[in-house]
Amino acid sequence: MDLPLADFLQIDFPALLVASLAGLCCGLPGNFLVLRRQSLIGDAMSHVVLPGIVVGYLLSGTLDTLPMLLGALGAALISALLIEVIRRLGNVEPGAAMGVVFTSMFALGVLILEQTGASGVHLDVEHALYGNLESTLWFGLTDWSDILSADGLAQMPGSISRLGGVTLVVLLVIILFFKELKISTFDPAMATSLGFNARYISIGLIVMTATSAVAAFDAVGSILVIAMFICPAATARMWTDKLSSQIILSSVFALMSGCLGYLIAAFGPFLLGENYALNAAGMIAVVACLLQAFSMVFAPNHGTMGRFLKQRKALQEPAEI
Amino acid sequence: MIAKLLKLQPSTSLSTDAAKKAPLAIDGLSVSYHHKPVVWDLSFVAPEKGLVAVVGPNGAGKSTFIKAALGLIPKLSGEITVYGKPVDKQRKLIGYVPQRGSVDWDFPASALDVVTMGLYGEIGWLKPVRKGHKEQALSYLEKVGMADFADRQIGQLSGGQQQRVFLARALAQDASLYFMDEPFVGVDAATERAIINVLKKLKDQGKTVICVHHDLQSAPDYFDHALILNVRPVASGPMHEAFTSENLQRAYGGRLAPSELSGLMSLAGQ
Numbered sequence: 263m264d265l266p267l268a269d270f271l272q273i274d275f276p277a278l279l280v281a282s283l284a285g286l287c288c289g290l291p292g293n294f295l296v297l298r299r300q301s302l303i304g305d306a307m308s309h310v311v312l313p314g315i316v317v318g319y320l321l322s323g324t325l326d327t328l329p330m331l332l333g334a335l336g337a338a339l340i341s342a343l344l345i346e347v348i349r350r351l352g353n354v355e356p357g358a359a360m361g362v363v364f365t366s367m368f369a370l371g372v373l374i375l376e377q378t379g380a381s382g383v384h385l386d387v388e389h390a391l392y393g394n395l396e397s398t399l400w401f402g403l404t405d406w407s408d409i410l411s412a413d414g415l416a417q418m419p420g421s422i423s424r425l426g427g428v429t430l431v432v433l434l435v436i437i438l439f440f441k442e443l444k445i446s447t448f449d450p451a452m453a454t455s456l457g458f459n460a461r462y463i464s465i466g467l468i469v470m471t472a473t474s475a476v477a478a479f480d481a482v483g484s485i486l487v488i489a490m491f492i493c494p495a496a497t498a499r500m501w502t503d504k505l506s507s508q509i510i511l512s513s514v515f516a517l518m519s520g521c522l523g524y525l526i527a528a529f530g531p532f533l534l535g536e537n538y539a540l541n542a543a544g545m546i547a548v549v550a551c552l553l554q555a556f557s558m559v560f561a562p563n564h565g566t567m568g569r570f571l572k573q574r575k576a577l578q579e580p581a582e583i
Numbered sequence: 584m585i586a587k588l589l590k591l592q593p594s595t596s597l598s599t600d601a602a603k604k605a606p607l608a609i610d611g612l613s614v615s616y617h618h619k620p621v622v623w624d625l626s627f628v629a630p631e632k633g634l635v636a637v638v639g640p641n642g643a644g645k646s647t648f649i650k651a652a653l654g655l656i657p658k659l660s661g662e663i664t665v666y667g668k669p670v671d672k673q674r675k676l677i678g679y680v681p682q683r684g685s686v687d688w689d690f691p692a693s694a695l696d697v698v699t700m701g702l703y704g705e706i707g708w709l710k711p712v713r714k715g716h717k718e719q720a721l722s723y724l725e726k727v728g729m730a731d732f733a734d735r736q737i738g739q740l741s742g743g744q745q746q747r748v749f750l751a752r753a754l755a756q757d758a759s760l761y762f763m764d765e766p767f768v769g770v771d772a773a774t775e776r777a778i779i780n781v782l783k784k785l786k787d788q789g790k791t792v793i794c795v796h797h798d799l800q801s802a803p804d805y806f807d808h809a810l811i812l813n814v815r816p817v818a819s820g821p822m823h824e825a826f827t828s829e830n831l832q833r834a835y836g837g838r839l840a841p842s843e844l845s846g847l848m849s850l851a852g853q
Contacts, residue, residue, distance in 0.1 A: 505690075
């Protein structure tokens with residue numbers, strides 16, 4: 263297969279970058295969501311953005327990305343607050359509160375879309391599900407050195423700079439507030455009694471989740487957002503009993519799924535002699551699931567096979583003495 | 584219900600100087616879940632250097648009382664002070680051992696990690712845990728005989744060992760006033776001894792412990808003060824004054840057999 267460097271840099275490199283950044287910015291907060299048994303909040307966030315996108319479009323009157331993203335972020339934050347309010351006032355379990363909010367927000371989005379005639383414009387479903395990973399192009403790159411040149415940076419696609427910025431903020435917040443996130447996730451009552459108000463930390467985490475979901479949603483679509491919130495963290499949990507290691511491992515798994523998934527989708531069929539490409543977002547989610555499945559079987563302490571081998575070893579040991 | 588509350592007369596226990604400086608002074612505390620009152624018009628002053636057993640039947644509001652005193656759940660009415668100031672301003676003076684079932688033991692943390700959390704308040708916002716903190720935490724694990732299990736994931740400890748980890752975490756807080764919620768439930772003999780030792784040491788250091796305790800038989804042995812509750816306060820004070828058969832009968836109603844009561848009274852030295 264013949265692949266000119268310029269093609270790789272303009273087509274595949276930005277896609278790989280977007281997939282990696284989306285994986286990181288969703289996968290990192292995902293660790294805390296999974297440990298808090300709130301995994302579905304990522305799912306909720308990626309659905310509730312619809313009314314926000316429509317309202318953003320209606321208010322700005324253009325198909326520019328920025329107003330729609332701001333609308334999406336607003337909708338995500340309102341939903342996060344609504345979920346908290348329903349949970350506390352209605353005394354409803356968190357899963358049900360999320361279910362109520364995200365279905366009604368999604369429905370609201372569909373209604374506004376139909377009533378205002380915005381549906382005449384092409385706000386398409388496929389984009390919402392799969393994102394536009396493959397169509398993220400970085401023009402003007404012909405060599406690796408161009409990436410950091412002024413000209414190259416000027417042509418950087420908006421989705422990459424947005425995702426990069428959000429990922430950086432998420433990373434910083436998790437490093438700075440690691441201790442606070444850890445204690446409030448493990449024992450909220452203890453955290454509050456020590457002066458780390460668990461409720462505020464929880465709201466902060468949801469705001470961060472909403473921001474990550476919106477930043478990644480535009481680039482990779484809702485399927486991948488959900489997969490990236492849950493899979494890397496759940497997979498990493500299989501391999502370690504230490505929170506810091508789990509977070510580092512989850513980043514590795516997020517990057518692995520992003521890069522492997524994209525490369526398989528883009529080049530797999532060609533290598534088999536076929537002349538088409540697979541959907542990258544879908545393939546990335548599949549790779550993430552396969553990593554999880556592999557870990558569930560082979561991880562040393564938490565995998566079924568690993569546990570079986572340990573038990574067998576433990577049974578054999580007394581006999582050897 | 585609110586109107587009813589407003590009519591409640593404030594008791595005068597907080598006006599004395601002793602109460603103002605007491606480790607814990609509670610005046611007219613009421614808490615309810617939905618429409619059901621769980622703690623009603625409770626006033627209580629904890630003694631300095633006291634080991635206080637909070638006893639009462641199931642649903643008497645013992646855990647609720649502790650959570651409300653810590654400011655973890657909203658109260659309907661009442662005033663709570665810790666060494667003369669509101670709870671929120673005295674967080675550093677308060678240690679808490681919650682019920683074992685209140686946390687997720689599958690959490691990716693070692694025994695040492697959990698004990699180190701007791702130091703987080705002292706470390707403060709945004710500052711990282713340093714090596715010195717870990718060494719300090721290890722010394723507290725040693726005090727409850729758990730140093731050998733420092734690196735063990737908490738889910739792989741026995742119930743008693745988990746309780747000792749919680750206890751070491753409370754010690755790490757180096758508080759003056761401790762709240763413990765049923766620390767003796769479902770623990771082995773070694774853990775029971777470890778808890779008793781810790782209680783004695785805390786008392787010797789001039790600290791006060793408020794401890795929800797389910798076992799009436801052992802209460803007079805382990806503690807020197809009692810607060811008997813059944814939604815409303817029934818009695819409080821030094822063990823021999825408060826822990827009487829009349830008071831227990833009033834709190835538990837017909838739920839205690841006479842033989843149980845007489846057994847208790849002989850234990851209490853009456």
